[in-house]
Amino acid sequence: MSNKTAILSIDGIKDSIELPVLEGNIGPNVIDVGGLTAKGYFTYDPGFMSTASCESKITFIDGDEGVLLHRGYPIEQLAEKSDYLETCYLLLNGELPDVTEKARFENDIRYHTMVHEQLCQFFKGFPMNAHPMAIMVGVVGALSAFYHDSLDITKEEDRRISAHRLIAKMPTIAAMCYKHAIGQPFMYPRNDFGFAENFLHMMFSTPCEAPNVSPVLAKAMDTIFLLHADHEQNASTSTVRLAGSTGANPFACISAGIAALWGPAHGGANEAVLNMLYEIKDESRIDEYIKRAKDKNDPFRLMGFGHRVYKNFDPRAKVMRKICDEVLADLGLDNDPLFKIARRLEKIALEDEYFIERKLYPNVDFYSGIILKAIGIPTSMFTVIFAVGRTPGWISHWNEMISNSYKIGRPRQLYRGHAKRNYPH
Ligand code: CMC
Numbered sequence: 001m002s003n004k005t006a007i008l009s010i011d012g013i014k015d016s017i018e019l020p021v022l023e024g025n026i027g028p029n030v031i032d033v034g035g036l037t038a039k040g041y042f043t044y045d046p047g048f049m050s051t052a053s054c055e056s057k058i059t060f061i062d063g064d065e066g067v068l069l070h071r072g073y074p075i076e077q078l079a080e081k082s083d084y085l086e087t088c089y090l091l092l093n094g095e096l097p098d099v100t101e102k103a104r105f106e107n108d109i110r111y112h113t114m115v116h117e118q119l120c121q122f123f124k125g126f127p128m129n130a131h132p133m134a135i136m137v138g139v140v141g142a143l144s145a146f147y148h149d150s151l152d153i154t155k156e157e158d159r160r161i162s163a164h165r166l167i168a169k170m171p172t173i174a175a176m177c178y179k180h181a182i183g184q185p186f187m188y189p190r191n192d193f194g195f196a197e198n199f200l201h202m203m204f205s206t207p208c209e210a211p212n213v214s215p216v217l218a219k220a221m222d223t224i225f226l227l228h229a230d231h232e233q234n235a236s237t238s239t240v241r242l243a244g245s246t247g248a249n250p251f252a253c254i255s256a257g258i259a260a261l262w263g264p265a266h267g268g269a270n271e272a273v274l275n276m277l278y279e280i281k282d283e284s285r286i287d288e289y290i291k292r293a294k295d296k297n298d299p300f301r302l303m304g305f306g307h308r309v310y311k312n313f314d315p316r317a318k319v320m321r322k323i324c325d326e327v328l329a330d331l332g333l334d335n336d337p338l339f340k341i342a343r344r345l346e347k348i349a350l351e352d353e354y355f356i357e358r359k360l361y362p363n364v365d366f367y368s369g370i371i372l373k374a375i376g377i378p379t380s381m382f383t384v385i386f387a388v389g390r391t392p393g394w395i396s397h398w399n400e401m402i403s404n405s406y407k408i409g410r411p412r413q414l415y416r417g418h419a420k421r422n423y424p425h
Pocket of ligand 1: 224265266293294300303304305309358364
């Protein structure tokens with residue numbers, strides 16, 4: 001804590017309240033308003049634009065400077081030098097693993113990739129045209145039914161095993177959602193494959209045929225997971241923390257996070273990007289859509305543009321853009337009409353006053369949507385892939401909260417409804 005204080009003066013100096021100012025290691029200082037309740041006041045901050053909901057040591061974002069650090073390491077360096085599983089270890093444990101720790105962690109994850117055979121029956125209850133996120137919310141929450149042995153959240157070892165199970169099983173469940181939708185048999189995970197390669201195997205192999213996964217695509221998939229691994233107190237992570245603050249088990253909490261991620265303003269944006277490109281259909285119609293995006297009376301927004309926190313550029317989008325070029329070149333899709341629309345849209349928006357003034361840049365989901373589509377992943381699976389990538393972030397935040405002292409989350413409100421009144425008659 002710093003020695004600084006903030007003075008809140010309400011109704012003149014007589015009613016002034018002294019509030020402690022907490023100093024972050026980097027980033028803005030924070031006024032501790034916890035004592036206000038005792039004085040008869042709440043703070044009001046819809047959307048939590050000015051509210052720090054917790055103390056954390058995991059991820060730091062400076063939206064104005066386009067900085068994203070995981071445990072202090074810049075995302076660009078992790079994307080270039082690390083890989084997804086190592087980044088998971090870093091998020092969970094606070095430090096990069098040494099060679100032995102890394103091998104042990106990879107082995108732990110590999111050992112947990114299979115799901116209980118009985119879980120496969122759950123899928124039969126879902127219609128084939130169910131949205132895969134609907135299945136994910138249900139099936140991930142249902143995992144808790146299988147692990148009564150390790151759900152004591154007060155035990156560090158139970159929390160560790162749950163974390164490993166979740167990171168390992170999410171790609172398996174995600175691929176099962178896809179196979180269910182297209183009526184193909186589920187593919188068992190392969191322990192001799194890396195994390196991303198294994199996911200692509202479970203998605204695209206059948207018992208009759210196992211297409212070779214190109215190293216460029218496997219690397220792109222791994223980087224997509226890595227770039228989504230954590231993003232501080234976003235809507236889904238805050239949901240996981242809030243659910244966890246009640247003492248709920250980690251599978252239920254991650255399921256709540258998946259539900260929050262689903263919305264088009266959050267993880268659903270990559271799917272919305274592709275749906276928008278399909279709707280635009282032809283380069284000649286781009287101007288019409290740009291015009292609509294600028295029209296205050298039209299609810300249409302350019303999907304994949306803008307970010308709640310990044311008001312300069314999204315550092316993940318820079319990395320993703322490069323990978324996007326590599327993947328399109330690897331697959332010979334440079335001249336595909338859909339991707340040409342995407343590139344024109346990106347160029348126009350980057351040069352247009354409306355977008356420049358409002359600092360609306362292409363975000364990570366603009367490029368990840370294009371890459372996933374090029375790899376052959378259907379749009380309905382895009383948010384599921386975001387959920388797979390985000391799992392270590394969700395668990396790291398949940399674990400950080402549970403390992404320290406915490407209170408049940410319980411926001412207050414500004415009540416503007418009726419005062420007490422009597423029931424008529
Ligand atoms: N297209 C057109 N105009 C936009 C857009 C857009 N995509 N985004 C914001 N604006 C305008 C908005 O109309 C407003 O204009 P004005 O000041 O004239 O009223 C101004 O820009 C500020 O908008 P805002 O809604 O106050 O900005 P926000 O920070 O609350 O919203 C956002 C951030 C991401 C919800 C929004 O930019 C958006 O809806 N983008 C499209 C959806 C999207 O791509 N979401 C993915 C976010 S990244 C993935 C993740 O982290 O989950």
